Amino acid sequence: MKPIMRKPVPHITRSLPQRRPLKIYAFDPTRGRGLGNYMTCQVPYENLRPGPAGKYLAVIDYDSSNKVYYRPVDLDHPAILLGSGLDPSESDPQFHQQMVYAIASQTIDRFEQALGRKIRWSFNRWSSRDEADGVLRIYPHAMQEANAYYSRELRALVFGYFPASELDPGDNLPGQTVFTCLSHDIIAHETTHALVDSQRDFFTEPTSADAPAFHEAFADLVALFQHFSFKEALLEMIKRTGGKIYRSSVEAEAAQSPDGPAISAELTTDNPMVGLAKQFGDAMGMRKALRSALGTPPNSRDLDHVTEPHVRGSILVAAVFDAFFSAYVRRTSDLMRIARSARLALDTADDLHPDLANRLAGIAAATAEHFLNICIRADDHRGLRPHPRR
Numbered sequence: 001m002k003p004i005m006r007k008p009v010p011h012i013t014r015s016l017p018q019r020r021p022l023k024i025y026a027f028d029p030t031r032g033r034g035l036g037n038y039m040t041c042q043v044p045y046e047n048l049r050p051g052p053a054g055k056y057l058a059v060i061d062y063d064s065s066n067k068v069y070y071r072p073v074d075l076d077h078p079a080i081l082l083g084s085g086l087d088p089s090e091s092d093p094q095f096h097q098q099m100v101y102a103i104a105s106q107t108i109d110r111f112e113q114a115l116g117r118k119i120r121w122s123f124n125r126w127s128s129r130d131e132a133d134g135v136l137r138i139y140p141h142a143m144q145e146a147n148a149y150y151s152r153e154l155r156a157l158v159f160g161y162f163p164a165s166e167l168d169p170g171d172n173l174p175g176q177t178v179f180t181c182l183s184h185d186i187i188a189h190e191t192t193h194a195l196v197d198s199q200r201d202f203f204t205e206p207t208s209a210d211a212p213a214f215h216e217a218f219a220d221l222v223a224l225f226q227h228f229s230f231k232e233a234l235l236e237m238i239k240r241t242g243g244k245i246y247r248s249s250v251e252a253e254a255a256q257s258p259d260g261p262a263i264s265a266e267l268t269t270d271n272p273m274v275g276l277a278k279q280f281g282d283a284m285g286m287r288k289a290l291r292s293a294l295g296t297p298p299n300s301r302d303l304d305h306v307t308e309p310h311v312r313g314s315i316l317v318a319a320v321f322d323a324f325f326s327a328y329v330r331r332t333s334d335l336m337r338i339a340r341s342a343r344l345a346l347d348t349a350d351d352l353h354p355d356l357a358n359r360l361a362g363i364a365a366a367t368a369e370h371f372l373n374i375c376i377r378a379d380d381h382r383g384l385r386p387h388p389r390r
């Protein structure tokens, strides 16, 4: 019998992946596994050194309060790569390093997609192209303080940790350690401050009450709009609100007993899509998110007397989200009419057809992306002179 000719296997060159999957908390640890909180995000792929340290970011885990370094995570280690990163954990500092890297990378990627160009940190603005660009440092456990901030002088994002309120900790345990580096919203907010500073000189100068208020509003807008890219959480909220994702609270998972709620699944809960940094707000005894996309009713007199930057900024956040939710309602009104005419009761979670929920989620995500693009591009176009290039 004639032997079968064996051809050599052709050599195939494989390109590197475009994206790196990494596990994160969609909101913060207090949400547990519910509401799509344990999720995997896709960040742009790059070769990483332990830290993680890459092209734009270097996580340096030095705790200045305890004068100690925590061992840096190696996201390129095969055991971690195969698991799409480390599993979410409050007690593993290496997961904290992964979380800050993932959310900061995602936020940078969002800006680059909207702007259509690569970003360059403010402290690199005047360096020549030949010089190696400096990276933005991230300190996930910088100090024992209920605070997080961007510092151009330190070229860093600095995250603190602190004990939750003993008397009124909300969803936290009394006195438990709260890590600001585990809050999606706080990381996205602080990264946005660094990104806005990278856009032009003097953007961060407090020329009037509106300048710092604008920066706080803009950073909140980026963090909040990113919620609508979390598909699982968005779908869950659409089902629980009957498509009305602008509701501040959502239906309980189970119908309430006639004598009142007997188990936690019968309790209504707040809508995580519209709240910002809930764990931080709870830990400070506020019993609610630190800030919200809703809850600032239109009032033309507010601008005359509200000067605290975050509160003044919330006027702009409310106006943009009002427009966003109005656009969502208009874009989905035909689907809702069809569903109503087919006698689907949209006020209860159980009756929202999965196909309809999917369509509504697609429209909400696309509208949020559109609005975030408008915000980022509008911010890029303000200012009098172009970004200096050499």
Ligand SMILES: [Zn+2]
Pocket: 189, 193, 215, 216, 219
């Ligand atoms: Zn801020």
